Amino acid sequence: MELGVYNELRLDRFTSPGAYLEDEEGNDVLLPTKYVDPSFQIDDMVKVFLYKDSEGRIIATTLTPKVLVNQFAFLKIVEVNQYGAFAEWGVEKHLLIPYREQPKPLEEGKHYFIYMYIDEATERLVGTSRIGMYIEPVKDDELRENDMVDLLVWEFTDLGLKVLVNNKFQGLIFKNELHRRVRMGENLKGYVKKVRPDGKLDIVLEKPGYEKIDTHSRKLLAMLHDNEGFLDLTDKSSPEEIQYRTGWSKKVFKQVVGNLYKQRLISIHENGITLIEN
Secondary structure (H helix, E strand, C coil): CCCCCEEEEEEEEECCCEEEEECCCCCEEEEEHHHCCCCCCCCCEEEEEEEECCCCCEEEECCCCCCCCCEEEEEEEEEEECCEEEEECCCCCCEEEEHHHCCCCCCCCCEEEEEEEECCCCCCEEEECCHHHHCCCCCCCCCCCCCEEEEEEEEECCCEEEEEECCCEEEEEEHHHCCCCCCCCCEEEEEEEEECCCCCEEEECCCCCHHHCCHHHHHHHHHHHHCCCEECCCCCCCHHHHHHHHCCCHHHHHHHHHHHHHCCCEEEECCEEEECCC
């Protein structure tokens, strides 16, 4: 059984506190009644997340955590006491960030980037805001130019926007290449523009080559990215709906769609337009 990640475990028996799940070695863990689905049956394989409760017991949950072990997340501090700060992270027990793991005191009600790991002394999941020490440089051919990557908006700087890349590396989107509004902690898709000698990355939000596209086309492409590659607008949509959703007249919308279609960046359907991922 592994703490801080999802485990596929066999349902062994039902009891009044809940269902007990077993791994291949016969170790068992309680899934409390409130997480037991009525459809569960003996010998079902159940996907659960494992963590320790306040008494140090391993507990299973079907709730979805906002962060897994050895990963980063943008979390809200919901309590500060003599032990440290506690972050809400999607499971019942809040995540402790001890004072020793806070370069600057964390404040209740604010959001911070937190890295979660297993504390060797207590064997419990804890967090740290010392995230710089857990960011790795890109090595060998782990990433190459033009690769699509997952981004987590980290910090605004004088140069531009710092992002966590694939929950592992550090990247930067330069100010003059940031063509849309973003929020701290927002998840985005992006592309590797350059792998620097120090293992850090230059990132862009649009596909390489998009810099040649006009402002309106950039906006429509960003809207497609934000809507999982599809937008239910066509040349048959009402001028009012097009104006409301894009800020353009119907004539401008048709020109933008035609421009992107000619460049083979989108496909046009009866019910909308789709982003072409090359």
